[in-house]
Amino acid sequence: MRLPFFKIPNRLAIAFLAGLLLVQLLGLAVWWASWPPVVPTTLSFVVPSGEAATWEPLIANFREQNPDIRLELVQGDYDTDEAKAIYSADLRSRRPKFDLVYMDVVWLPWFASEGWLQDLSDLLSEEELAKFLPSELAAGRYQDTLYRLPFRADLGLLFYNQALMADLGVEPAQTFEALMAQSQRAQALGLVPWGYLWQGRSYEGLVVNFVEVLAGYGGFWIEPSTGAVGLDQAAAIAAANFLADTIRQGVSPQLVTSYGETETFSQFLAEQSLFVRNWPYFWKRANQNDSPLAGQVGLASVVAAAGRAPQGCRGGWGFGIAQNTAHPEAARRAIAFFTSAAAQQHFVLDSAYLPSRTDLYTDPKIVARYPFFPEVLEALENASVFRPSIPQYDKAAEILRNHLTEVLVGDITAEKAMRAAAAETRELLAAS
Secondary structure: OOOOOOOOOOHHHHHHHHHHHHHHHHHHHHHHHHOOOOOOEEEEEEOOHHHHHHHHHHHHHHHHHOOOEEEEEEOOOOOHHHHHHHHHHHHOOOOOOOOEEEEEHHHHHHHHHOOOEOOOOOOOOHHHHOOEOHHHHHHOEEOOEEOOEEEEEEEOEEEEEHHHHHHHOOOOOOEHHHHHHHHHHHHHOOOOOEEEEOOOOOOHHHHHHHHHHHHHOOOOOEEOOOOEEOOOOHHHHHHHHHHHHHHHOOOOOHHHHHOOHHHHHHHHHOOOEEEEEEOOOHHHHHOOOOOOOOOOEEEEOOOEOOOOOOOEEEEEEEEEEEOOOOOHHHHHHHHHHHOOHHHHHHHHHHHOOEEOEHHHHHOHHHHHHOOOHHHHHHHHHHOEEOOOOOOOHHHHHHHHHHHHHHHHOOOOOHHHHHHHHHHHHHHHHHHO
């Protein structure tokens, strides 16, 4: 059988085909060069000024793992109230600038009630959600819908100077009475000019301090489920009087009414006070190499009335997603990353902020650096109080701050101030 005859292409044909292939390759190269480059999706969010430096390594880590998403941290000298104002103004717009909403726990009811946030109920599996502190997850819900995934928790604690406490020969105070007595004794011995420092400036810190003292007397501010107001009851009057008494009796300086967290802790580190009420992350600052009190600072629960359990006020921050975000899927990926165990561990080790995941309170690396974490977990679960979770929180807090300030500067009695605050708060809730 003869094979079919195939004519061998001549050199001209081969050259033609090669030229045609070259033209095609050149065309592909031009097309590729002119094709628009892939631009990463950009997400931005705002954090209070004190946290900015701690966020940078975490953001760099996220960028390495997610090259198609660029995260921009909006930095500035913003306190908590200023950050809230920036977010609330942005969320009102039809196309928010900030896809991610990094929010204080007390903002959630307001933001969610305005329809500004997306439902995050399906962002993580039920198995993964079970790894968070139940109270932190509950604080991220509004009307049974999850709008905020918790990133870090917070709890008011009592810091004390261990060396001075040893000089006094006593254990740290557990009651209001003991706190005043130990403070006055330390002052009488000339150990410190002041016994107790706290946050008395007319801002959210004043509200937090009052809430702790109020709970320590067995009282309440607002009951969210019923709308009941307890500011004119005996416990609230006693709480306002206690804060005023620290000033009237010279245990705290009159200038405490102008102090925030940083000012009070700076004075404590300068050995100006036996006690200071503050947040756990200040422990890192207390034990830095340049701290005058490195290795000499102790932590205890805030105090309460005799026979009552102490109730540290809860803080905490978490992430939501703007309802009208242009990049919902990218935002969901970012939140899943930031709230993961690995990301929280990195952040906590670097900052001493409390995590929102339960297991991290006993994580060996974290406990080696912050040995008080297991005890803090116990306090979070059994000895803490949240501020009322209501959409009108901002206005209710303003009412409370204004009347408390009048008491602290001596313009009005605690009884009159708390009765007026209760009446105004009830009017606020009734009008909403």
